[in-house]
Amino acid sequence: MNSLLKILKDFPAYLWSGWGAIASILLFIAFWDAGNQIYGDLVLPSPLETFKTLMSMLQDESVITEIKVTLYRASMGFGISLLFGSALGLIAGFFATASMMSRPIVTILVGMPPIAWIVLAMIWFGMGDETVIFTVVVASFPIIFVGALQGTRTLDGDLKEMADSFGLPWHMKFFDVYFPHIFSYVFPAWVSGLGMAWKIVIMAELLATSDGMGASLAVARSQLDTPTALALVVIMIGSLMFIEYIILEPIKREVELWRS
Amino acid sequence: MEKLEVKGLHHHFGFTEILRDISFTLDKGEVLSIVGPSGGGKTTLLHLCADLLDVEEGSVTNSFASSSYAFQEDRLLPWKNVIDNIALGLLAKGDKKSVAIEKSQEIALKFGLEEEDFEKFPKDLSGGMKQRVSFARALVVKPSLLFLDEPFSALDIGLKKELQAILIEMISKKEISVLFITHDLMEAIRLSDEILLLKADPGHIVKKFQYDLPQDKRDDKYVYGESAKILQDDEIIDTFELELR
Ligand SMILES: Nc1ncnc2c1ncn2[C@@H]1O[C@H](COP(=O)(O)OP(=O)(O)O)[C@@H](O)[C@H]1O
Ligand SMILES: [Mg+2]
Secondary structure, eight states: OOOHHHHHHHHHHHTTHHHHHHHHHHHHHHHHHHHHHHTTTTSOOOOOHHHHHHHHHHHHHHHHHHHHHHHHHHHHHHHHHIIIHHHHHHHHHHHHHHHHHHHHHHHHHHHSHHHHHHHHHHHOHHHHSHHHHHHHHHHHHHHHHHHHHHHHTTTTHHHHHHHHHOOOOOOHIIIIIIIHHHHHHHHOOOHHHHHHHHHHHHHHHHHSSSSHHHHHHHHHHHTTHHHHHHHHHHHHHHHHHHIIIIIIIHHHHTTTOOOO | OOOOOOOOEEEEEEEEEEEEEEEEEEEEEEEEEEEEOSSSHHEEEEEEEHSSSOOOEEEEEEOOOOEEESSOOOOOTTTSSSHHHHHHHHHTOOHHHHHHHHHHHHHHTTTOGGGGGGGOGGGGGHHHHHHHHHHHHHHTOOOEEEEETTTTTSOOHHHHHHHHHHHHHHTTTTTOOEEEESSSSSHHHHOEEEEEETTTTEEEEEEEEEEESSSGGOOOOHHHHHHHHHHHHHHHHHHHHHHHO
């Protein structure tokens, strides 16, 4: 509760520190506009046109529906990874054998290209929600699993002993000794898992479904509708940046204040 | 009567014998020091006495009402600030948060920490400051028996004297009993009623020294004199030979 207040209190100062980021985004848009003047509207529509398309799309009921479909798939997939990845990772971290045995499995999961998973999932589940959600889970699960596993594996035995010497009751041991350490590993893993989920959901939709933002992107490509394609990309990147910089980063700063 | 009684204690790590046949008794209000070279098993012995390690052979009977432990390393929680670290033991005992914070701030000031340090995390403290916080955390719970594992080793000489003075005051009022571990003979002579000399490989007690003068009456001259006397002892020379070389 206290730390939530602190996050809110520090928020304006954090925003203020974002001026540099805004300047670099503006610079990027300037280059984009220059590219438009060189290559023409078909290859690279101007930022102005893109944002106009974006505005009209956001007022379009059917586009909102597509975004919701994508959001649903991404959050289902990410939610499953978050739940099972964290839980299984934490448990595996407590047992040396389990962590050893899980390593090759994680290597396979991480090493296999997502596109291969999509193909397999299309064969197994057909074209639809399951294929997309499955691919998202497969891509983000190992990241979260490894984070959680590291969290419990690296628990400090000396601190445990100290907690025992002061006779800490179990709830204090959990909240004051174990949780902050584990969380400092699990939380960054959640953040990268989320970024991964958001990228993979678009890719899987583009290849395996007829609805969602990924599918809209495929349609825009086939119709050579570059402004719409770019507007979709802006939505994807914009939402990721919003989550990353406005929601997660302030929490991360607060949580990791004690780290050197 | 509260006391700590150790009888015929042996300990192994794997196939290495660490401690052999250790016996002693610590009565209420007494300070017992165990002196010996590094790696001699002192920390292991203290862990066994404080029930942080399972006794394999022999017995440890502790009838003190309460105890706390100051570790050789600071062992602070890196995600808690100075005051919250000190308050840990108080909260574990069930003190209210506000009371615990107040007591912790009081003892922090007494131990030479500044108000501006209270909110700092361990990463922003010097080694000596961390050691002070750790020592304060052990003392703030007012334990009846205190386990001390070389808590002064990282401190500069001035602060060492200050903290020793605080301890000596508590000892003189018979508020506390201490099982004290050190490799510093002078420190042991300044603080102890009895010194046990622990020789390494495996750790066993070779000699005992008694000091009857009350701690608050011992001045530098006394400590230097006794140190000089003890340094002529053959067992002492033999035990510390490893370190002198
Ligand atoms: N948990 C452990 N497992 C195996 N060996 C240990 C362990 N703890 C200490 N030792 C060994 O026991 C010996 C005594 O260590 P310790 O009790 O820390 O000595 P001291 O505190 O006198 O320096 C050392 O040789 C050390 O390497
Ligand atoms: Mg030691």
